[in-house]
Structures are given as structure tokens and as C-alpha cells.
Amino acid sequence: MKWNWGTGIFIFLTLFLMASAGFIIFAINQDVNLVHRDYYEKGVDYTEQMNVNARSVPYKNALNVNLQNDVFQIDIDDLLAAKIDSGNVLLFRPSSSKNDVLISLNKQAKTIQISKDELINGRYILKFSWYSEGLRYELDRPVNIQ
Structure with missing residues (x-):
């Protein structure tokens, strides 16, 4: 087989297209995590x-x-617990939404307990939101689970 510039260009383009197709397949298979849907x-x-x-x-x-x-x-101050009409606690995992934990609040709950088996080690953001007299309130706090 004779090697000339046409053969070299053909081999280069073929390898380039195969590498591009491999990267596209790799990119399609990646998991995309948005902060919020x-x-x-x-x-x-x-x-x-x-x-x-x-x-x-x-x-x-x-x-x-x-x-x-x-x-x-999570211990809630007595003054705040008395004002809560409804709400929820979200342990938001920034790296993967599959590991988020959402718990509804009972009226005037003072303590919320979550088993460590439901959580994985790493960083969470505690989003404590509630309604009181028709107004929404929210507290955010970073939490590290070890």
C-alpha cells in the first residue's frame, strides 16, 4: 500500500471522528445534577x-x-416551636439530589431526629422552612456528616 498525503488525511479524519464519537457517548452517559430542577x-x-x-x-x-x-x-427553640404552623426540613446534598432527605414538621415540634443510616458521609445543607401566620420563613445551615 502506498502512503501519500490523501491516505494520511483519511486516517487523521477517521481517528478524529472516532474520538469525537467516543467523547459524545461519554458525555451523554454523565449524570447531570442541577441545584434546582x-x-x-x-x-x-x-x-x-x-x-x-x-x-x-x-x-x-x-x-x-x-x-x-x-x-x-435538630433541637428547635421553644419560642420558635410555638409559632410554627407547618413546615419541613430538607437535608440538601449539593453533590447529588438522590441523597436528599425531606421531613415534614409536626405543629409545635421541638425535636427532629434522623437516623444516620438515612444519611451518607459528607456535606449537607439544612434547609429549615416553616409558615407562621401565613408568612414563610427559612433558615439555611451547612452540616457535615461524619
């Missing part, structure tokens, strides 16, 4: 979120987070 709606409602955060500032020290051997415990 409804990020557009979250952006539109950003002013409301700023109002919620401003309302929540007086309660920033109302949560006490404890991690014991087999239980992750």
Missing part, C-alpha cells in the same frame, strides 16, 4: 426569597444541630 421559577421569585430571608434573621440561632453516634438531631 425549577431554577427558572426560583430566579423569578428571588425577591420573595430575599423577603423570606429578611424575616428569618431573628430566628438564626433558634436551631441547635447535634450529631451523635447514630442519630442526627
Whole structure:
């Protein structure tokens, strides 16, 4: 077989297309984790979120987070617990939404316990949100599970 410039170009283009196809297949198989699935709606409602955060500032020290051997415990201050009409606790895992834990709050609950078996080691963001007299409040706090 005779090697000339046409054969070299053909071999180069063939290898380039095979490498491109391999990268496309690799990219398609990657797991994409968005911070929020409804990020557009979250952006539109950003002013409301700023109002919620401003309302929540007086309660920033109302949560006490404890991690014991087999239980992750959230203690709620008595004054805050008396004001809660409804709400939820989200342990948000930034690296993978598959590991998020969502718990609904009972009215006037003072302690929330989560088994450590439900959590994996690493960083979570505790999003504690509640309603009181028709207004929404929210506290965010980073948590490391060991």
C-alpha cells in the first residue's frame, strides 16, 4: 500500500471522528445534577426569597444541630416551636439530589431526629422552612456528616 498525503488525511479524519464519537457517548452517559430542577421559577421569585430571608434573621440561632453516634438531631427553640404552623426540613446534598432527605414538621415540634443510616458521609445543607401566620420563613445551615 502506498502512503501519500490523501491516505494520511483519511486516517487523521477517521481517528478524529472516532474520538469525537467516543467523547459524545461519554458525555451523554454523565449524570447531570442541577441545584434546582425549577431554577427558572426560583430566579423569578428571588425577591420573595430575599423577603423570606429578611424575616428569618431573628430566628438564626433558634436551631441547635447535634450529631451523635447514630442519630442526627435538630433541637428547635421553644419560642420558635410555638409559632410554627407547618413546615419541613430538607437535608440538601449539593453533590447529588438522590441523597436528599425531606421531613415534614409536626405543629409545635421541638425535636427532629434522623437516623444516620438515612444519611451518607459528607456535606449537607439544612434547609429549615416553616409558615407562621401565613408568612414563610427559612433558615439555611451547612452540616457535615461524619
